[in-house]
Amino acid sequence: MTTTGHVPSYLQGHLAPVPDEITVRDLPVTGSLPPELTGRYLRNGPNPLPGHDPGHWFAGAGMLHGIRLRGGRAEWYRNRWVRTRLLEGEPHIRRDGTFDLTVGPANTHVVEHAGRILALVESSFPYVVTPELETVGPDDFGGRLTTAMTAHPKTDPVTGDLHFFGYGVLPPYLTYHRLSAAGELVTSAEIAVGAPSMMHDFAITDRHAVFLDLPMTFRMADAQRGALPFRWDDDYGARLGVMPLDRPGEVRWFEIDPCFVFHVGNAHTDERGRVVVDGARYAPADVAVMWPSLGDDPAGPAATAAASGQATLHRWVLDPADGSVTESPLSELGCEFPTVDDEIVGRPNRYTYAVADTGPDGEPRAAVLRHDRARDELTGHELGRDVVAGEAVFVPSAAPDRAEDDGWLLSITTTRDGRASELLVLDATDVAAAPVARVALPRGVPSGFHGSWIPDPGTDGSTAPAGTA
Template sequence: MNTSTPPRFDPQRVPHLLGSFAPVTEEVDAVDLDVTGEIPAGLDGLYVRNGPNPRFTPIGSYLYPIDGDGMLHGVWLSEGRARYRNRFVRTAAMKAEERVGHALWGGVESFILPGADQVGPELADDFKDMPDIHVVGHAGRLLALAESACPYRVDDALGTVGRETFDGALPAGITAHPKIDPLTGEMVVFCYALEPPYLTWSVIDRHGAVTRKPTPVESVDEPMMIHDMALTERYVVLTLAPVFFDLEAAMAGGSFLAWRPERGTRVALIPRDGGPVVWATDDAFWLWHTVNAYDDPAGDGSVVLDYVQWSRLTIAPGHEGEGPPRCALVRARIDAVAGTVTRTELDDSRVELPRVDDRLIGRRHRYLAVAAETGRADLLAGEYDALRWYDTARGTSLLWPAGDLSVGEPVYAPAPGDDSDKHGHWLTFATDRTDGTSWLLVLPGEDPASGPVARARVPVRVPLGLHGSWLPSSPGE
């Protein structure tokens, strides 16, 4: 696999390494951020977000959002004040690159893997850890999550502790979107792999102990990419879109990911009690992110799943004659008896990065939020210039256009002691496309379309990235 002459690659021609996506290398600490407006006194905790941020200029290839080193951006809020810190997630591979001052691994599509003479036998001829997708807190652990690999544990100051295997019980790791059951405290996870077993799921209890070791999902007999999952009181919900890993094509200079729509999309309802998997089949579609899922209150055995649907995988070559991939916010009803999926479009606007109040994961939700587009033509894939909120009970939505700001995923911070999913605040990072300044925005849950009640100026540009969490200072909040 090792090569001393990387394929011809010009990072300056990769849009997702430029502009608002361009990586930053400076690690910064700042207290008493300048604030426009007023940070609500009840916001007491840490908002932290992860995202791809190459430590050195990439070689070979760069595929957003899969490639890149992890960088955590944290804003601590308390008593109306804000402080900021950003830190790389320092994997063993990154440390090896820092010793020589340049990239040693190529992107996932280039297969540039350094040899033992460059990085030693432990890291040689293996893929680089890239915990750059998400960051979650569970059982006293703060975890930076990769696409499908071991997460990295970080401390309260965002310093890297090391690779997390959960006391050796999950040596292959987990994916970037575990789901934490707010009632049981369990974190349910899954993992896909290039070798059998190709797909497994596991459970970590509220104390951090693995109570279900990796359990293979039946009827999965080849390697597939699955980015997100959903959870209900009864089921783990996995959507298997027809995205397959093609090692032979990649070694011949083609794409590592193959979109095969003729295979259709399957949905697995995996009973949390360990019962047999229920499969439902549908026409081909791809999803990056689920919104939430819940057992149908009608009691007919169906599952309701809200998600952002794409007509095909957005990072693989399309088939001849295909136009740009189509996007829609969709509600699916999965019949566990008939094995069928019925889909209803809630909105055909171009949206992504959906979130609900995390206290409602696995239960029926009313409100959801997304990053959205207003229709301007100069946005890149993965760049959004608005936030939108949906009331699924009324079938209505609210929009806050962000103007020259590129905004990220909205994360809900509940009001302390309030069970409502409307009285808290939505948090997101935003970067001004005209001058590169970045801000933490705080928007009111009761009237988010009125715009931010506070903007905290971040002293370094925060590259457009992916997912984050709100971690209240008091566990009961």
């Protein structure tokens, strides 16, 4: 739809889309970029075409923003729309309410696997893009992928396999998939669930996949009128499903307290065989505040008035031996976008990183956070009231036998008025310290969703795409 005289909040300030694509070289750097940071930081997010109102922040056409670092220099910034069929004007949702898997906005994440860069959204096939951010096109892995692909796949750091899932609004509602380290789709298995629910993320351990079947269910009527088609459902319940990776499709479900989770931090199997899952948890009242279009005040007016609308770090411990579940908060501070070192995904981790947008008093507050599980300690790099921090991506150092936090955090920050942005580089061992470096970006970059650090080939033993400037 085109915009009218009223400009909604998701098209203003730090969320305001940029109108064009640019490339700017030799970016100003304050501080000193570590020479080990040789590669590209790519970040995805919604950016509707000029004059277009997608109806919700989540629905805007995907745009990639990239910063090229090499030899202590910031060589370039460029931004490009993911040129999907949706960008060309084709509808993503069909008349029957189902999604056309070749059309989606590709606006949520960008990852690299088997030498290819994939722009992702949970309602369609992935779109392949080049290291220069030009669009190649949708990919169904040689015709083997018949469902959408989550925007949050997980790479097993030992096997190199990429685990993911797809959910749909018609059966099969949930399907697990596995790509080999070479990029071949080798496993697909349907998982039985009661209804189509919004499943944004999931987790893996060294031997399990963990699925989040939560009370945000699909409404056909909303889809047909062009609204976001998921709403809170008090009657659906909430549960986590544990599937052995060597027995695809066999899932044991654990009932948990009602909540919603957009993003998992990590999971692992402990020494007793229990599955431990950490994530950013929204209580029902917080869902109503954070995303009122998805619920009819599920916790009641009084509870909603007292709610913050923010997620907090939370832990679930699932015991297959007796079927028990233990839940506990890891922190009371509101935060989102939990991340960990990719080299320990699915294994026990000491550190979880996240970002805060609002302080305990409800006032604007930007901070990059580090939660030290061993010390039960939360520290932050404060950015002030006038800035918004994007997801903090951990980049490991190349030191042999490095500590878990030996590396850097990369985050794109944007002023709340949307006028200016920087690439912030923090020392992950001392997040509260002054930045290691700040790269001034040539424009305000709209707040977005998720990104990845893609190192140059040979800088960390990877096989990232080559042949680029």
